[in-house]
Amino acid sequence: MKKMFLKLLLLCLCLLDGSAGGIEVKEGDSVTLESGLTEVKDDDLIQWRFGYEGFTVIAEINVTADSFTVYDDVLDGRFRDRLKLDNQTGSLTITNITTKHSGRYRLQLNNYETVYFVLTVIVSVTEGDSVTLEPRLTEVKDDDDDDLIQWRFGYENTVIAEINKPADSFTVYDDVLDGRFRDRLKLDNQTGSLTITNITIKHAGYYQLQINNYKTVDFFITLIVSVTEGDSVTLESGLTEVKDDDVIQWWFRNTVIAKINKRADSVTVYDDVPDGRFRDRLKLDKQTGSLTITNITTKHAGEYRPINPYLWSSFIRLSVYGELNISSTCFIYYSEI
CATH class of the missing domain: 2.60.40.10 (Immunoglobulins)
Structure with missing residues (x-):
């Protein structure tokens, strides 16, 4: 068999309670999250939030205060110079998208109506290159020293990397699963991100991030x-x-x-x-x-x-x-x- 050339696509879609919409875009592209409003009313308070832990406010329209604000320096500045807020409809445009912008977005209207969006960013890498799976944490918590972060692979949910804050340990189990990950895993002990280097076809599949044994994010690397x-x-x-x-x-x-x-x-x-x-x-x-x-x-x-x-x-x-x-x-x- 001659050498195969492959591309891996990392695609993310969250399934959430409530109303949710899934959107797929390529790195470097732009996307507009529609508010569903034809116009903003005189007393509306509209907030756009991002994340899965606390939902950080990234943009806000307060008609009563006559303010239209984008908070693009929050969350390590990942949204800096990328947010455009439509003051007529309340829709939010994100430009020059990277993998850090994938995840859950929440539109909150007047403190009670909520619409969820899921933004999928398509990333391609060539065989032999690397890909980083982002947990979208700005940092691993130190306040309670109670974070347990596990990366798992395959439908059998085999642990391939772990950060155990109580034990002060950072471990990659790269010899599991026939050694396919040997010398290929790099774990970021600040953010919990996992980098897989020198990728081959054997590394395509299902990855799961588990935080403190209950919060999970499931990734598919497909090819x-x-x-x-x-x-x-x-x-x-x-x-x-x-x-x-x-x-x-x-x-x-x-x-x-x-x-x-x-x-x-x-x-x-x-x-x-x-x-x-x-x-x-x-x-x-x-x-x-x-x-x-x-x-x-x-x-x-x-x-x-x-x-x-x-x-x-x-x-x-x-x-x-x-x-x-x-x-x-x-x-x-x-x-x-």
Whole structure:
């Protein structure tokens, strides 16, 4: 198999109580969060807040006081010179977006009406590069020395890094999961951010940040894989092993092309659908659920999705060298509790 080139897309979507809207944007772009108002009334107090802990005020319209204010120096200055507030409708525009601006936004109207927005920032890195998963904490708390921050990977929720403030320990468990993270993890003991270096296809998947055993942020790193016609590629399921009662399906666009049913002890490839383009080209690993496609042509380009018995599934976008007009965007969501 020739060397594969891949891009990882880090996409975040929070599922919240109340009304929530999900928005996806690329780094460097701008986005406008709509207030839903046609005009601001004479006695309105409108506040835009950001975060998941305390919801810091970043912009405010107080019609009674005749003030329109953006607080762009809060939260380590991440919003400096990036906020524009529409004094007619109350909508908020964020410009030149980075990953630090992904997360939950809350619109509060007159201290009681609330609308939640979730901003997703798409980040791409090339194989061998690095990516940093941001917990969106400005710092790890020192006041009570009670923070326990854990980074976990995979549907089996394996701990790969931990900050334990009571024990004054900062640990990366990079030898777990067949050593795929060995010498690749860097943990920031000030912010709790986790950097993964020298990324390969094995590092794509589901990451979870757990704070003090109850507050979680779930990330998906998903990927775009590019291969040359005639090559082979293995699409990882994200599992280290298939469990005894698992049923795992691989979908290509809207068609099931492979299935493992452990309970029935069956491993099946449906290589005659659609239109026989996968005939004699599919190999399914019954231990991990990964799917290998051999002798690839441009007909095999598109979106693949492994569906497993857990709460999440991911998308893999396969592009084949020589294919025209390939979309480079795929959407994976995360939930924040």
